[in-house]
Amino acid sequence: MRRVEIGRIGRWWLLTVGLIAATALPALAQEGGEQSDTVSGQAEPDPASPSRALIWTGAGEQGLSQAFPDAAVWLELEEGERALGLFYPETRLPAQGAVLALADQGETAASGLVGAIARALAARGWAVLTLGLEAPSPVLERILAGRSAAPDPDPGGEAGAESVMIDVMEAEIPDNLEARYRSRVSGALAAGLAELVERGYESPALLGIGRAGIHVTESVLEGANASALIWVAPRFYPADQEELPERLGSLDTALLHLHPAGPERGNPGWNAGERLLRAGVPGYQRQPVPWFSPPSEALGDAIASRIAAWLESR
Numbered sequence: 001m002r003r004v005e006i007g008r009i010g011r012w013w014l015l016t017v018g019l020i021a022a023t024a025l026p027a028l029a030q031e032g033g034e035q036s037d038t039v040s041g042q043a044e045p046d047p048a049s050p051s052r053a054l055i056w057t058g059a060g061e062q063g064l065s066q067a068f069p070d071a072a073v074w075l076e077l078e079e080g081e082r083a084l085g086l087f088y089p090e091t092r093l094p095a096q097g098a099v100l101a102l103a104d105q106g107e108t109a110a111s112g113l114v115g116a117i118a119r120a121l122a123a124r125g126w127a128v129l130t131l132g133l134e135a136p137s138p139v140l141e142r143i144l145a146g147r148s149a150a151p152d153p154d155p156g157g158e159a160g161a162e163s164v165m166i167d168v169m170e171a172e173i174p175d176n177l178e179a180r181y182r183s184r185v186s187g188a189l190a191a192g193l194a195e196l197v198e199r200g201y202e203s204p205a206l207l208g209i210g211r212a213g214i215h216v217t218e219s220v221l222e223g224a225n226a227s228a229l230i231w232v233a234p235r236f237y238p239a240d241q242e243e244l245p246e247r248l249g250s251l252d253t254a255l256l257h258l259h260p261a262g263p264e265r266g267n268p269g270w271n272a273g274e275r276l277l278r279a280g281v282p283g284y285q286r287q288p289v290p291w292f293s294p295p296s297e298a299l300g301d302a303i304a305s306r307i308a309a310w311l312e313s314r
Helices: 003-041 051-052 059-067 114-123 138-145 160-173 174-198 212-221 239-249 268-279 296-311
Strands: 073-076 082-088 096-103 126-134 205-209 227-232 252-260 284-289
Touching: 059 073, 059 082, 059 227, 059 252, 059 268, 073 174, 082 114, 082 174, 096 114, 096 174, 096 296, 114 126, 114 205, 114 296, 138 174, 160 284, 174 205, 205 212, 212 227, 212 239, 239 268, 252 268, 268 284, 284 296
Parallel strands: 096 126, 096 205, 205 227, 227 252, 252 284
Antiparallel strands: 073 082, 082 126
16 A cells, blocks of 8 residues: 555656646746847847948957056047047156057057057156057958959859848948048047047157058048157058058158068058158158067067157157
8 A cells, every 4th residue: 555655656746847847948948049049149240230341349448448447548439439548647757748559450459569569658758548440341341452352153152142242332332331430540539639638748649550550640631639640560551552642742740650670672561661752751750670470568668669769859
């Protein structure tokens, strides 16, 4: 009799567990699906979003603001947008002035060479505000570089459909893509200069690394109140490089061009420098600097030493 009761209890226990599992599993599956969707959404933003087609938001601003809470400066741009800068106050007195430094394309306000240069300049008495430079999307990169799309060997496949979509975007809104990208960078530079002036630094110098060279140049040509213009290993897009000598012909701002030492005949910066020298651009100086990749703290110190000496000699 007792064995029968134990058997019944065992069957009832198994039935109860089964009912609980049957009730809980769908809910767990749904919750898991929602979590999976959330994670997937974070890892792969909606490609249909218009902003994703224009610029890769790879400046890491939110993470930087948390990593450098004392240095982070949020700059207010147009249409409610913001850009993050990092402020490095001068650590040696008397203060010499200020520099607004724009990082190379795809670098943040702290990564690459810009952070090393900023720290080294701050140690020499110069306050520095650094800004990151977002990398353009592949579509916009092709527009800026002036490259035409290669014919797709499989226009009916998935890659072909993507290529057709890109080509249509390029044909329909290239000017808008480029204008929006350049406008955002220009707005960030203007806000950065205003921030330094508000902190008491009159007429800061503008510094651009690599691809940032053209953006700081545009800012000066558009009337930015900058005391000097500095290029560090500049790389210009073909259209920008072609127009530089003529556009800089009436430049009344001193320009320092730091280029990697050694053979440079194939370097876009070399070509631009030679043409600027031949054109007799006023205030243009060109100096070689040691160079190696990836950049290190030592390289940043060597470049900052050249910049500080040139600024203080003017």
